[in-house]
Amino acid sequence: MNIQHQRGQQYDSQRGGPGQGAAQNQQAQQNQAAAATPPISSSSSVWDKFEKGDKIGEGTYGLVYHARSKETGGRYAIKQFKGGREGDGVSPTAIREIMLLREMRHPNIVKLESAYINRSEPSLWLAFEYAEYDLYEMIKFHRDHKENTRDNPFGLMPQYIVKTVMWHLLNGLSYMHQHWVVHRDLKPSNVLVMGEDPAVAPHQHGCVKIADFGLARIFQSPARPLSDNGVVVTIWYRAPELLLGARHYTRAVDVWAAGCIFAELLTLKPLFQGQERKTPGNVFQADQLDKIFRVLGHPSIKTWPELEVLPHWVENTDNVRVKRPEWSGTGLHTAVLEAMRGAAPSWAQGHVPQECVPPREAIDLMHRMLDYNPSTRATAEECLRHEWFRQEPKPGPNVFRLPGASTPLVKYPRRPMSLDRVPPGAPGGGGGGPGDGGGGGGLPGPPPGPPGSGRPGGGPGGPGGGMRGSSQAAAMLAQSGPQGKRRRMENVPGFR
Numbered sequence: 042m043n044i045q046h047q048r049g050q051q052y053d054s055q056r057g058g059p060g061q062g063a064a065q066n067q068q069a070q071q072n073q074a075a076a077a078t079p080p081i082s083s084s085s086s087v088w089d090k091f092e093k094g095d096k097i098g099e100g101t102y103g104l105v106y107h108a109r110s111k112e113t114g115g116r117y118a119i120k121q122f123k124g125g126r127e128g129d130g131v132s133p134t135a136i137r138e139i140m141l142l143r144e145m146r147h148p149n150i151v152k153l154e155s156a157y158i159n160r161s162e163p164s165l166w167l168a169f170e171y172a173e174y175d176l177y178e179m180i181k182f183h184r185d186h187k188e189n190t191r192d193n194p195f196g197l198m199p200q201y202i203v204k205t206v207m208w209h210l211l212n213g214l215s216y217m218h219q220h221w222v223v224h225r226d227l228k229p230s231n232v233l234v235m236g237e238d239p240a241v242a243p244h245q246h247g248c249v250k251i252a253d254f255g256l257a258r259i260f261q262s263p264a265r266p267l268s269d270n271g272v273v274v275t276i277w278y279r280a281p282e283l284l285l286g287a288r289h290y291t292r293a294v295d296v297w298a299a300g301c302i303f304a305e306l307l308t309l310k311p312l313f314q315g316q317e318r319k320t321p322g323n324v325f326q327a328d329q330l331d332k333i334f335r336v337l338g339h340p341s342i343k344t345w346p347e348l349e350v351l352p353h354w355v356e357n358t359d360n361v362r363v364k365r366p367e368w369s370g371t372g373l374h375t376a377v378l379e380a381m382r383g384a385a386p387s388w389a390q391g392h393v394p395q396e397c398v399p400p401r402e403a404i405d406l407m408h409r410m411l412d413y414n415p416s417t418r419a420t421a422e423e424c425l426r427h428e429w430f431r432q433e434p435k436p437g438p439n440v441f442r443l444p445g446a447s448t449p450l451v452k453y454p455r456r457p458m459s460l461d462r463v464p465p466g467a468p469g470g471g472g473g474g475p476g477d478g479g480g481g482g483g484l485p486g487p488p489p490g491p492p493g494s495g496r497p498g499g500g501p502g503g504p505g506g507g508m509r510g511s512s513q514a515a516a517m518l519a520q521s522g523p524q525g526k527r528r529r530m531e532n533v534p535g536f537r
Contacts, residue, residue: 087157087166091119095458102255107171107458116171116240117154122164131158131165138254139167141222148245149213151233151252172250173236173456176206176229176302182453184309187385196385197397199450201434201443203306204403206234207424208436209249210299214421217251218292221261226253227298228275229305234440236455247439260291276329277301277311281340282415284333285361286324286352293415296424300410304373307399308380312336327359331368337411338370345414373411374404402429 094107103123109116122135142153157166183198210232217224224231231253237246280297282290304312313336315329334340340348348354353361371379377399385397406427409419419427430436434443441449 086159087119087121087168090157091117091168093119097456097458108168114240116238118169118171120167120169122166131163134255135165135167137257141254141257145217145220145222147213147216149209149249149251150216151250169252170235170250172233172252173238174234174453175252175456176232176234176306178456179234179453180229180305180309182451184384197309197381198306199396200399200403201396201437202440202450203303203399204430204434205247205436205440206232206249206306207299207303208430209440210251210302211421211424213249213251214292214295214299215425217257218295218421221259222257223260223292224251224254224295224298225256225258226275227251227295227302228278229302232302237439237441237449244438247441249440276317276326277314279326279329280415281330281333281413282347282351283324284326284330285348285354287347288352291415292420293418296410296418296421297415299421299424300407303407303410304377304380307377307403309384310380312376312380325353325358327361330361334365334368334370336371336373336376337413339364339368340413347414347416373408374401377404377407400429400432402427402432405429 090111091108092111094109097105097107097118099105103121106119106121107116108119122132139153139156142151146152151172152170154168154170156168158164180198183196187196214224231251233250233252235241235245235248235250278298278301280290280294283294301312313329313332315326315332317329318326342348357363381397381399406419406424406429409427410424412418437444441451441453443450
């Protein structure tokens with residue numbers, strides 16, 4: 042049974058049976074999954090086909106614009122990669138992202154509509170379906186509007202929204218992991234949510250989309266340790282095995298990151314907000330481990346046998362093996378509830394909206410996602426079977442509205458855009474991607490992305506290196522299609 046079919050069945054059960062809306066939603070998802078592979082076009086400019094709108098974000102990778110199709114009027118996000126040094130051609134990171142997204146078709150993974158290569162420059166543009174929101178901006182909205190308002194009546198994020206976001210996110214992860222793809226950079230700014238614009242198909246309203254596959258890899262039988270690819274995952278969402286120098290790791294790193302996002306949806310701030318030590322290639326981050334140990338306690342060989350072979354544990358870097366009094370662990374339940382009380386003034390005064398109180402089952406699921414031992418950490422598929430998702434309110438197809446509701450639970454502002462319109466030929470600026478900048482509410486913006494990711498902050502992925510000769514890149518892209526995925530992907534430098 043494919044994931045799209047499972048998702049449709051879940052929504053049917055929530056509505057008391059196979060309702061017409063759920064059946065239409067399921068059929069639309071199946072049609073989307075069966076859609077043709079997005080084309081690769083050689084074009085003098087992507088702007089021959091799209092009308093450029095405002096700038097959504099920028100970074101070392103280049104620029105992202107809001108755009109409309111000149112043919113259909115549909116809304117798109119256009120990612121324009123910066124050119125590398127002369128002769129470098131199209132970067133392997135960009136090639137990997139294209140090849141992966143051309144193969145994966147799932148409602149909870151952002152859809153790559155088309156790619157455009159200008160062989161003469163060379164330059165590359167990717168056209169994605171446009172998502173109005175991302176989790177970073179949604180969390181920031183609640184953090185900046187702690188008091189109850191008409192647009193935000195609960196202060197904190199309602200349980201229905203939290204649960205539906207996690208259901209969609211885990212469905213997308215389950216699909217990826219079943220197809221041997223690990224994302225390696227999950228964070229709120231890389232999780233998009235479709236808006237309810239009339240131009241968006243109704244079955245897509247409020248649908249969560251995993252985005253930014255610039256660091257993604259195939260993890261089945263890699264030719265060399267995945268650690269050879271360098272530091273991955275933004276520090277606040279980085280699993281402990283990565284921080285301790287694991288050379289081989291699995292899809293469990295994505296589940297840990299999703300568990301951190303889960304906690305952030307509830308508390309409106311990162312659960313483990315460590316300070317990054319700016320040393321190139323340094324995976325060991327003492328302050329980040331300290332933040333984890335203070336909540337979850339000090340890990341032990343008894344519950345995590347592989348600890349004894351992790352490089353920084355073996356070397357006892359910064360006395361990491363020596364348990365300190367502050368590493369006894371406050372416990373996840375206590376840490377989450379205390380953070381929620383601090384996030385909403387009404388909670389501190391004893392006015393606790395029941396719509397926002399997480400049941401113990403929610404914390405139990407979070408515990409399983411934040412298990413120290415990656416071998417016993419819950420998989421995305423196991424998370425989807427957790428009791429919490431069977432409790433009311435059950436997750437639905439639209440993050441913003443309860444099934445059958447005429448109004449959204451919370452009215453979120455539209456994505457911020459730059460008012461300046463950079464000319465088509467202008468080089469992209471530096472700085473962060475979407476979601477960078479001040480976080481509001483006394484918290485900083487998102488931390489820098491992993492070195493080499495091409496992302497100083499949140500938002501779309503970056504080039505990260507060069508592949509000599511754009512003709513070679515274009516030829517490899519032209520070979521990609523629905524068949525022979527693994528063989529073709531292994532030919533991309535740095536993919537394995």
